[in-house]
Each structure stands twice: as C-alpha cells, then as structure tokens.
Amino acid sequence: MSKKCELTGKIPLKGHKVSHANNKTKRRFLPNLKKVRFKSDILKKNIRLTVSNAGVRSVDKKGSFDQFVKSAKLRDLSPRLKKIKKSLLSKSA
Numbered sequence: 001m002s003k004k005c006e007l008t009g010k011i012p013l014k015g016h017k018v019s020h021a022n023n024k025t026k027r028r029f030l031p032n033l034k035k036v037r038f039k040s041d042i043l044k045k046n047i048r049l050t051v052s053n054a055g056v057r058s059v060d061k062k063g064s065f066d067q068f069v070k071s072a073k074l075r076d077l078s079p080r081l082k083k084i085k086k087s088l089l090s091k092s093a
Contacts, residue, residue: 007055
C-alpha cells in the first residue's frame, strides 16, 4: 500500500528526530491515512479510498464527494480518481 492520499496527493515528508542532546536521526512524517467509503450521487455507487484526514475534511467543506472531485486538480488525484472524475464530468453534462 502506498502511503499517499488519493484525494489530495499528500505524501510522507522527511525530517530529523532531534534528541535533548540535539542529536539528529532521520525519520519520516507519514500522512494520517484512513480507508474511507464515499458515496457518489451522480454515479450512484460507493467508492472506497485511502484518504488523509485533511482530505476527508476537504470533502466535507465542499459539501459532497462529487463536488470535490469536480473541482480538484488532476495532478493531485490518483489514476483511479482521474477515471472517476472523467466519468463524473461526462454524466453530469
């Protein structure tokens, strides 16, 4: 499983773990990923995605999964969601 958000494109960041003595060791900051089921009203089906917590909040802010995917940039979406976006735009037009 890739550690990447399918909606927002968030990926792990690199950094240092710093001890009290200021020793630095490498570490990774992983996104807070969850498996979430979204309901698409236009496609009339449920879609299960691996999404960061920030991605879930973004969908809530837009109002619905369909609204978010329509307004999202293609470079942030996963290849699977690019196909879903294409079918959403063709069905809603």
